Amino acid sequence: MLFNSFQFVFFFIIVSTLFYAMPFKFRWLLLLTASCYFYMVYIPVYILILAFTITIDYFVGLFLETASVRYKKLLLVISIISNIGILGFFKYYNFFTENISFLINHLGYKAKLSSFSLILPIGLSFHTFQALSYIIEVYRGNQKAEKHFGIYALYVMFFPQLVAGPIERPQNILYQFYEKKVFDPDGISSGLKLMLRGFFKKLVIADRLAIYVNAVYNHPASNNGKSLIVATFFFAFQIYCDFSGYSDIAIGAAKVLGFKLVTNFNNPYLSRNVSEFWKRWHISLTTWFRDYLYIPLGGSRVSTAKVYLNILLVFLISGLWHGASWNFILWGGLNGLYLIFLKITRKFWPLFYRITYLEKIAWLKISLQMVVTTIFVCFSWVFFRANTMTDSFLIFKRMTLLKGELFAGGYTLQYCFLGIFILLLYEIKVEYFKKTFNLFNNSNYLIRNCSFALVIVAIIMLGVFDGGQFIYFQF
């Protein structure tokens, strides 16, 4: 079910009303049933895949608590293989067979490994990682195994974050299913406000930007450098608003029901370097990779060369997590290289700011850092968005051809800039002028409520209602 659909609005009103009307002991059942329905709206039969991994992980979790050290490792491997195996089959099988066939043919042998045309189960990468974090935490002894099968299933399937995160840790969410949630008008209002922010980001900004980006990126050979540069800049904000919009709706929906999910984005385009960007972007995934991959690999406690290798490896795997294509791997690798570059040059920058006197003009220094960071991030987004690897390099090549008119797409260009302007204005206010005049948290109830009413009106007036799915659903 799409968050940006009437179907979800009706579904959510019904579920929330029933949730508070129902006795506490049946609420988990209601949420689990609702989550199953939410998932089954796409391809109903895929619920069996989820049921399979949930059952395995539930029992592995139980056995992990009592098993000896030797068996613990075996159980962990069983769980990882079953989860990653399913993810690998659905998401990466074709990618690997195509590449192996290519390699074999390149070596002079003739081979064509068969491929499947299966639709990827929605949000498979997300709930796989969420299930893995449960098993790893139980294995490490940081989390007690969940005894209640229904509650464990709900941990994996909780509908607000089922298909695109945030990827939760068991310590943060499991105990909340045992808490009796009381009807809290303030909590519900703040949840609804968060959902509204998400809808604005998705409908007014992301889906509008998508019109321009798709028009240009689907025909890179017919567009000049100006249009390609603008489209790349737009894509940076499209994917941000699309995904953070989804996260806002997810966190808001959970909040309406009384649950607290982790923050997933923190104004990433106000970052002052790429390292900070990754601390503000898709936080639940970044911390997942940090805790379950980077640190076990040795983290920063190993030799410098090994640290760089670890960073690169983590980002390459992160790229592969996003999609089964060399484009995503290159995107991840490029971001890894950015971070390595930052680590290598970390002593140089304070000196540079001193020499250029930028240190004394703080606002200029910060602005320049933000602009440069955004440029580097945008550069890597080209690989992420381009339809093929060939397209990526064609886009870079054509970016230098600045002759010709900028593609406008009717008034799309104006709507896109307007959306980005509103977003940046809001985020700069939140980041740097928190205590100055506040519209949405104003003490005057009329100003406060008028602000929210105007956001709804702006969505109706400027939103794109024929837009598609959230980009991250495909992961």
Add this chain to the structure above:
Amino acid sequence: MNGKIKVFLGRFLLVCFLVIVFDQAVGRLLNHFYFKHEPVNHNSTTYVANYCDQQVLIFGSSRACYQYISNEIADKTKLTCFNAGVPGNYILYSYAMLKCVLKRYTPKVVVLDIMPDEFKFSQDNYDRLSILLPYYESHPEIREIIGLKSKYENLKLLSMIYPFNSFAIDIISRNLHTNKNEFRPDGQNGFIPLLDTINQPGDKFVNKDYENYKPDAELLMAYNSFIKECISHHIKLFVFISPILDTHLFKNNSIKIASNIALKNKIPFLDCTDQQEFKKKIFFKDFGHLNINGARLYTTEVIRQIKAQSYR
């Protein structure tokens, strides 16, 4: 608990009330300024729906709008003519516009230009019906067609702003007259000439694609209804498929279907997609659109057809 519910409902109702007030106020403002500008040059849809009175009307997409020189048709047929084609809008839009026109008067001749793949399903065909939303209130005859856009369209249309969704900058621009590029040239009666010539290496373009698709039932129904409306109003209808630059080795499904339906209803049908006299780059702006040179040649052919059929 009850007290908390009351507090929440109070806040919720206040926001709902404010949304309704803003929606009504802004919606009325947008409605006023949308219809305020002079219609013919600025918005062909408003002109066709509310004002046009020409004896010959041309319906279709960009391939109608850029390729049928209305003034030449008017000169040679001695009938007044308006080109009601709108880029990116196809049979559903044409049918809606015909219904609006028939509410006011009956033209003598109608030319319907269809695409070679007119009946192929595309979500865009339905999404683009948003161009008709501002006319939902004043033209009940097209509500059924607008309803095809999505199953919640009637619910969305409870809002006064929604019909003008994504029109805000357009309305401001039209009323301030800051961007005249979008307006149709004065005195051309809806026709927009394309002045450039295609810049593509090679002379012969062959398309070997074969597409076998099931025609979209709604689009097919609109085409059938368009023909039936014209017949019932005794309008001389012509269905044309204008030229394309590339030669298709396989005939598109839609052409066969459209031709059969026209034949069954004894409607003159002309498919120019294979006509060799047009297969020259100097006549095209791109593969699917004739430039002004091509439009002149093609309009001569259209006039010949209209005259031949009319004097029969």
